[in-house]
Amino acid sequence: MPSVIEILGREIPIYGICYLSGIILSFLVAMLICTKKGLPRYEVLYSGIFAVVGGLVGAKLLYVLISLKDIISGELSLLSVIYGGFVFYGGFIGGALGLLIYVKAFKLKLTDFTDVYAVAIPLGHALGRIGCLFGGCCYGMPYDGPFAVTYTENTLSNAPKNIPLLPIQGIEAALLIVLFIILLIIYFSAKGKNTALITYFFGYSIIRFTLEYFRYDAARGKLWIFSTSQWISIGLFLVGILITIFKIKTEKNKE
């Protein structure tokens, strides 16, 4: 798998290009669909900037946190971790906090934004996962079948070299695109707020929890019987339940 692309004589990781493209694509989708819910485009742009900044900080912080053991033992240098990878869930939490800060600072309603973001995120995330596939920073279990990917010695990947692996990031990207389509349908057809958000929470937490069992990089972070990401998926699922209960109660009170 090639991990870099040469542009104007400089080698640029495909991982970075895909993540950047994913963020831009999510922005575009959000700005296209937001007016349906009465949200001005500039609010999506401004809040998106806060969310992206929060997301980048959160993704990096979580990566540093799960690499702490290796940094302390000397297996990884702090420099390589700072310049190294990101964790999506850290980005998700950081992004949510960034959005919350924006909404609170300008006295806006969070629920005006949540469905728009819930629809936009999976598409950008899918593109990011394709970047992960090229980068090999996270990877699937050994697998010798159709669509297996092999990382060779001259790539930047952390993955075991010259071993065919399950293209887990490609599988996750495909499932995220399916989730995006479902969310888009719900966004344009469902009445009321947070339906798309709840669907996203349930959908992605199930996808991620399940796919974690097929990853081969569990050493990145594990607590007791589950990986870090599986615990976060459980948390996300529970948050989905809470929002559902809150939504049902709110709608009952309105009646």
Place this chain on the structure above:
Amino acid sequence: MGKGLAITGLILTIFGLLFSFLSILPFVSIVALVLAVAGLILAVVGGKKLRANNLKKGVATAGLVIGIIAVIFSGIGFVTCGACQICIVANGNEIDEIVDYIMDEGINEDSIEDIMEMLVDPESMEGLGGMGGNAAVGDSFISQAPADSNVVDGEVEMDMSGLLG
């Protein structure tokens, strides 16, 4: 207040963009990224305040546009030059070790084998994690290992120009 924030944001994003072109220098990409992000946030906050007071938002919009470009450029610098810097630091440490060894042991028939092993030791690329370093830089370092040597008066003369680049 809004205009002040927007102007400050614009200035920071301009500096962020300028610094992003200097990302080849150690850690400058981090400085560029921080400036660009800080400027972008100030431009957003300034823009919101100007919009709330129905004032012209040109400065804030300029800060926003330059800030987005600065974040992208400094992000690219962070990712590309950062990977090189990991390798340079790692390889720099390796070169220090080799030079120290040569200073202690000299270059002779006994030490030449150890020096050659150190030059081609793939462990210089391991333990970097994350991005894993830039393989191209590592390869060129290894390929600069001296290939020609002459035995003169029982000692091996080595062409060190490749090592010193």
